[in-house]
Each structure stands twice: as C-alpha cells, then as structure tokens.
Amino acid sequence: MTSALDRWNPLTPLAAAVAMVLAAFAGPQPYAPALVLALALLVAFASDIGLEVTALTMLVVLPTFALLVLLDAAFPEAGSAQRQWIPSRAGVLDALAISLRLGAAIAALGVIVTGVAPRRLTRALAARGLPAWAAYLVIASLEAVPDARRRAQDVIDAQRCRGVAVGKGTGVRGRLRVLPALAGPLIVGLVTESEERALALDARAFDPRAARTTLAPIADPEAEQWARRVIWLALAAVIAWRLWQFAQSLTIAT
Amino acid sequence: MAVGVVRSALRVVCYPPVPLPARRPLPTLALALIPRAVALNLALGAVVGALKLPVYLDSVGTILVAVLAGPWAGIVTGIVSNSVLGLLVSPALFAFIPVAIVIGWLAGIAGRIGAFGSLAGAIAAGLVIGVAAALASAVIVIALMGGLTASGTGILTIAIRATLGVSVDSAAKIAAIATDALDKPLSCVLVYLVLERLPLRLSARFRTA
Numbered sequence: 473m474t475s476a477l478d479r480w481n482p483l484t485p486l487a488a489a490v491a492m493v494l495a496a497f498a499g500p501q502p503y504a505p506a507l508v509l510a511l512a513l514l515v516a517f518a519s520d521i522g523l524e525v526t527a528l529t530m531l532v533v534l535p536t537f538a539l540l541v542l543l544d545a546a547f548p549e550a551g552s553a554q555r556q557w558i559p560s561r562a563g564v565l566d567a568l569a570i571s572l573r574l575g576a577a578i579a580a581l582g583v584i585v586t587g588v589a590p591r592r593l594t595r596a597l598a599a600r601g602l603p604a605w606a607a608y609l610v611i612a613s614l615e616a617v618p619d620a621r622r623r624a625q626d627v628i629d630a631q632r633c634r635g636v637a638v639g640k641g642t643g644v645r646g647r648l649r650v651l652p653a654l655a656g657p658l659i660v661g662l663v664t665e666s667e668e669r670a671l672a673l674d675a676r677a678f679d680p681r682a683a684r685t686t687l688a689p690i691a692d693p694e695a696e697q698w699a700r701r702v703i704w705l706a707l708a709a710v711i712a713w714r715l716w717q718f719a720q721s722l723t724i725a726t
Numbered sequence: 727m728a729v730g731v732v733r734s735a736l737r738v739v740c741y742p743p744v745p746l747p748a749r750r751p752l753p754t755l756a757l758a759l760i761p762r763a764v765a766l767n768l769a770l771g772a773v774v775g776a777l778k779l780p781v782y783l784d785s786v787g788t789i790l791v792a793v794l795a796g797p798w799a800g801i802v803t804g805i806v807s808n809s810v811l812g813l814l815v816s817p818a819l820f821a822f823i824p825v826a827i828v829i830g831w832l833a834g835i836a837g838r839i840g841a842f843g844s845l846a847g848a849i850a851a852g853l854v855i856g857v858a859a860a861l862a863s864a865v866i867v868i869a870l871m872g873g874l875t876a877s878g879t880g881i882l883t884i885a886i887r888a889t890l891g892v893s894v895d896s897a898a899k900i901a902a903i904a905t906d907a908l909d910k911p912l913s914c915v916l917v918y919l920v921l922e923r924l925p926l927r928l929s930a931r932f933r934t935a
Contacts, residue, residue: 528817570872609757617814658773662766672758
C-alpha cells in the first residue's frame with residue numbers, strides 16, 4: 473500500500489511517532505495526550521489512512537474506557553457518597569485520562585504501522601546502522617507469516633479429512649488432546665524447513681555483521697535530518713520539564 | 727595461510743581469504759529458525775481459533791528457539807515476534823515486548839538446565855515462565871491501561887475484583903497469573919513433544935551450533 477508518507481524518509485515519521493508517544497505520557501495531562509491524539513489523527517487523514525488508524529485506535533480505547541468506567545461504577549469506594557452502578561466524576565475522568573494516553577500512543581504508532589511499508593522502514597533503519605542480521609530477521613519474519621498461516625490452515629483441513637474432531641462439541645479436554653495432532657506437524661515442518669534456509673544462507677556466505685549496499689537507496693534530504701534533530705530536542709525538553717516537575721514535587725514533599 | 731587461486735588461460739588471480747567474524751551474534755541455523763518461530767507464534771492462533779481453546783499459545787515459537795538455541799536467541803525471538811505483532815495486529819502489542827523478553831530468557835535458562843528433558847520438567851518450567859510473564863505483563867497493564875485490557879483478561883480482572891474484593895492492581899495480577907498459568911505450561915508441553923519428535927540430526931546441529 474502506498475500513502476502520502478512514502479514521500480518521506482521512513483525515519484522521519486518514525487522519530488515523530490516515538491516523540492509523540494513519549495510526549496503523550498510525559499507532557500501535561502490530559503492536554504498532551506489529547507493534542508497528540510488529534511495531531512496523529514489529522515496526519516492519518518491527511519495521508520489517506522485515517523479510517524484504518526481510527527479503527528485501530530478505537531478498537532483498544534473504547535473497550536478500555538468502558539471497562540474502567542464499569543469498574544468504577546460497580547465498586548464504589550467504601551465510605552463515599554457514590555451509589556452503585558453510577559460512575560463517579562473522578563472515575564470517569566481517570567478512565568478518560570488513561571484512554572486518551574493509550575489512544576494517543578496507538579494512533580501515533582498506528583500512522584507508522586499503517587502508512588509506512590515495513591520493508592521500506594527496515595531498509596531505512598539498515599541504512600542508518602541496523603545490523604544486517606536484525607534487518608534479515610524482521611523482513612524474513614514478515615514474509616514467513618502468511619506462509620505459516622496458510623500452512624496452519626492446510627494442517628487443520630488435512631486432519632479434519634482424516635476424521636480428527638475439531639471445534640465445539642468435543643469438550644475442552646477432547647480439544648486439548650487434539651492439539652498436538654494439529655500443532656505438531658506445523659511446528660516440526662517449520663523447524664525442519666529452517667535447516668534448508670540455514671544451508672541457503674551459508675551457501676550465499678551470509679555475513680550477519682556485514683554492511684549492506686542497497687539497489688535503490690532511500691533518500692534522506694538534509695531538511696528531514698534537521699527535522700529529526702528538532703524533534704529529538706523538543707522531546708528532550710519535554711522530558712527535562714517532566715523531571716524538573718518531579719524534582720519539585722519531591723522538594724515540596726520533604 | 728590458505729589462498730584461493732583461479733587459473734585462466736591468460737593469467738592467475740589470487741584472492742586473499744575472506745576473514746570470518748571472530749564471534750557471530752547468532753549462528754546461521756538460529757537466524758534461519760527465528761523468522762519461522764515468529765511466524766509460528768502468529769500461525770498457532772489459527773489452530774487455537776479452530777479448537778476454540780481458552781489459551782493464546784503465542785509464545786511456542788519463542789520457547790522453542792530459546793530451548794534449541796539458548797537464552798539470547800530466545801530474547802531476540804521475543805523482541806522480533808512482538809515487533810512483528812505490533813506491525814501486523816495492533817501497535818498496543820509493542821508495549822508487551824518486555825514480557826516476550828522474560829519468556830525467551832527464562833525458557834533459554836530452563837533449556838540450559840535440562841528442564842525440557844522430561845514432561846514434568848517442561849510443565850514446571852512452564853509454570854515458572856507463566857508466573858514471571860504474568861507479573862511482567864500485569865505491571866505493564868497497570869502502568870499503561872489502569873489494570874484492565876480490552877480482552878477476556880480484562881473481564882476476568884473485574885470478575886476477580888467482584889468475587890475476592892481485592893484491589894484492581896491485585897485483581898490484574900491474579901487474572902494474568904490465572905491465564906498464563908494455563909497457557910505457558912501448555913506451550914512448554916507442546917515444545918517438549920516437538921523436541922521428542924525432532925530428527926536427532928537436527929537437534930544435534932543446534933547443540934553444536
């Protein structure tokens with residue numbers, strides 16, 4: 473999938489996302505996470521991935537918020553005037569603060585996950601010094617996942633054809649007994665296949681520490697390099713401000 | 727010093743030997759196994775879904791690599807596995823990378839001391855890994871999500887809070903231990919069964935690597 477983020481070096485949106493996540497947690501509450509969430513969703517919609525990022529965020533944030541409010545309503549603090557099954561204002565605000573922080577982090581990282589191709593991101597990281605073995609592991613894992621899922625389905629179908637009872641109606645113990653018959657061939661198959669892959673790597677003299685050259689290098693304009701430096705500086709300022717506040721609170725407490 | 731020589735009709739070219747790195751970060755066999763183990767962590771979800779079991783089995787690959795190739799390989803598998811999960815499923819899973827590290831490290835230690843030599847040892851290793859992983863994940867859930875996750879474990883936390891009357895933090899820890907105490911021993915038993923059926927030639931290659 474291509475998005476507007478493909479115009480950038482992947483390291484720039486990654487740096488921005490990491491900085492936004494840290495700022496959401498370290499910045500003034502609840503304004504920092506609210507601002508980060510709004511900014512992340514704005515970038516997502518501007519990059520044509522708004523719906524995906526919103527869905528990804530809401531899938532975690534809404535149930536978390538609902539469960540936290542439910543918890544507050546179901547168990548009022550002993551001795552308080554709060555009636556059971558009616559959430560308190562403080563409880564709702566706490567749930568909102570936690571959900572906002574979580575939503576900000578997921579939305580900021582969701583922009584990277586949805587808008588930047590993992591292979592391109594790994595190549596950009598490799599160009600900045602990510603070891604060859606780490607880059608290989610990420611890319612090979614991403615490529616192995618669809619194949620393993622297809623193989624898992626093949627094993628399930630094959631065992632069904634042989635008469636293995638899969639699914640409900642067999643009881644948990646019965647289904648647990650079937651588990652090795654389904655998982656075993658899948659695991660053994662993947663492990664034995666890895667030997668062939670290892671031979672192929674050795675045959676190509678794969679050196680996990682060697683620096684790689686790339687056929688199509690990803691551009692890293694100077695403006696983007698400066699933008700990343702500014703992002704890191706701003707983040708350092710937020711963290712320093714947070715630490716200073718923490719030190720102040722300790723001084724007041726003593 | 728050995729020097730490779732290529733003869734042609736016109737000239738003789740001598741190539742200096744390619745120096746191999748003194749210490750490789752991971753043996754090639756482990757490097758080839760880790761992506762398959764990561765894929766296994768995700769693919770077993772299809773098996774669990776088909777059987778409708780109340781477990782995750784999302785660490786079988788990590789435990790397998792840790793036992794076969796050592797704690798360092800287990801830690802790397804855990805990190806890559808949760809990173810790939812974060813990229814493919816939900817960015818919220820990036821937060822649980824420390825849990826995967828704990829699982830990989832402990833499984834590697836268990837493998838080193840020979841816990842996977844017997845079924846009882848594998849179950850005991852699973853229990854220890856399960857409790858450690860549960861405590862690590864509970865700390866993350868409490869710090870980031872207020873003690874509740876948007877999953878069955880979150881509902882279990884509320885149920886424990888209702889029945890036992892403990893605090894949310896304690897309920898989150900109990901719920902995490904309750905789920906992982908079933909999941910991790912089962913994962914370790916699966917790994918033990920696989921190791922029993924693995925060709926001897928292959929397991930010997932891992933030992934020598």
